[in-house]
Amino acid sequence: MTNVEFVIAAYGVILGGIALYTAFLARRIRIAQEASHRLDGDVDEAR
Amino acid sequence: MKTRMLGFVALIAVVGAAINGLFVVPADLNQGDAQRVMYVHVASAWLAYASFGVTALAGLAYLVRRDLRLDALALAGAEVGVMFTAFAIWGGMMWGKPVWGVYWQWEDPRLTTTALLLALYVGYLLLRRLTDDPARRAARAAVVGLIAAVDIPIVHFSVIWWRGLHQGPTIGDPSKILNPSAPLQFVLALLAMLGAFTLVWVYLLIRRYQLARLEWHLEDDARRGRVEAARRGAVGAVGVEEPAG
Numbered sequence: 001m002t003n004v005e006f007v008i009a010a011y012g013v014i015l016g017g018i019a020l021y022t023a024f025l026a027r028r029i030r031i032a033q034e035a036s037h038r039l040d041g042d043v044d045e046a047r
Numbered sequence: 048m049k050t051r052m053l054g055f056v057a058l059i060a061v062v063g064a065a066i067n068g069l070f071v072v073p074a075d076l077n078q079g080d081a082q083r084v085m086y087v088h089v090a091s092a093w094l095a096y097a098s099f100g101v102t103a104l105a106g107l108a109y110l111v112r113r114d115l116r117l118d119a120l121a122l123a124g125a126e127v128g129v130m131f132t133a134f135a136i137w138g139g140m141m142w143g144k145p146v147w148g149v150y151w152q153w154e155d156p157r158l159t160t161t162a163l164l165l166a167l168y169v170g171y172l173l174l175r176r177l178t179d180d181p182a183r184r185a186a187r188a189a190v191v192g193l194i195a196a197v198d199i200p201i202v203h204f205s206v207i208w209w210r211g212l213h214q215g216p217t218i219g220d221p222s223k224i225l226n227p228s229a230p231l232q233f234v235l236a237l238l239a240m241l242g243a244f245t246l247v248w249v250y251l252l253i254r255r256y257q258l259a260r261l262e263w264h265l266e267d268d269a270r271r272g273r274v275e276a277a278r279r280g281a282v283g284a285v286g287v288e289e290p291a292g
Contacts, residue, residue, distance in 0.1 A: 003080040003145050007069070010084040010141035014091060014134045015065060018247060021130055022054075025254045032261035039268050 050257075054250045060243035064236075072236045081145040082233070086240040088138030091131045092161075093241060094248045096199050098128025099168060101252070103196035106189030118185035119259035120252075121192055125171050127251045132165045147212055156205040157213035164202055167195035179270075181263060 001009075068086040075082035101124030109117040139158070140150040153159055171191050178184045206215050229237075 001144070006141045006145050007080050007083050010087060010138045011065060011069065013137050013141075014087045015061065017130065017134060018061075018251075022251065022254070025251065025258060029254065029258050029261065032258060032265060035265055036261060036268075039265070 057246035057250045064240040064243040068236050084142040090241045090244040092135035095128050095131040098124045102192045106192035109189045122259050123252045123255035129168045152212050155211035156209040160202045160205050164198045
């Protein structure tokens with residue numbers, strides 16, 4: 001591998017990893033919010 | 048909305064710092080383009096320290112105040128810190144191979160203590176899965192987070208205390224802050240990347256904290272639901288046993 005390829009590998013994994021983790025967090029938050037809303041709906045229905 | 052704005056600003060800052068580090072700042076005379084890896088490697092390492100510092104302080108505060116929001120903050124610090132530690136190790140390997148000739152050397156104190164740091168906080172995250180009781184989980188995690196934090200200064204000062212492959216601090220050494228051994232242009236590029244990564248770090252900490260709080264509420268609701276169902280079941284069972292009439 002050349003120096004440039006090592007640089008691309010470093011930046012690609014680190015910046016790509018941050019982007020992936022951000023997207024993963026956003027997805028988990030959305031799923032948790034939907035579950036929370038569903039639960040609130042169930043509670044309202046039960047009342 | 049403010050968090051979303053912070054995320055947007057962080058994205059712009061990281062793109063700007065990356066363009067600066069990759070295309071604007073010249074290559075190093077001796078290391079060539081490989082030196083550009085330093086900007087993301089060092090920024091990741093510093094934020095790993097900061098993350099685990101947050102975990103330790105939030106854990107300590109939890110032990111004093113017993114507030115589960117502090118445990119959520121400690122968890123956010125640990126998870127984000129594990130990610131930045133992994134990135135610091137990866138960046139170091141991508142710099143080490145072209146400059147040192149090896150990806151890794153176990154005899155080097157900085158590398159070995161950093162690997163230990165990663166293992167300690169992966170262990171911290173695994174430990175949190177051992178119990179469903181939020182208070183017990185938070186207390187155990189706080190103690191482990193405090194013990195693991197002992198490795199942070201060891202990692203940082205390992206290059207001063209022991210001899211190894213890893214070079215000493217370029218600007219982190221207090222005596223070199225005003226007189227860094229790297230050219231000013233490189234130092235500014237590093238500080239720009241550190242600033243941009245810090246914005247990303249704050250954004251991710253906030254988002255992970257929000258997720259931890261949401262998950263805690265869901266767990267709490269589920270637990271209350273189970274208790275309620277158990278109570279109903281118990282009442283029902285008593286009802287069956289009651290004599291008719």
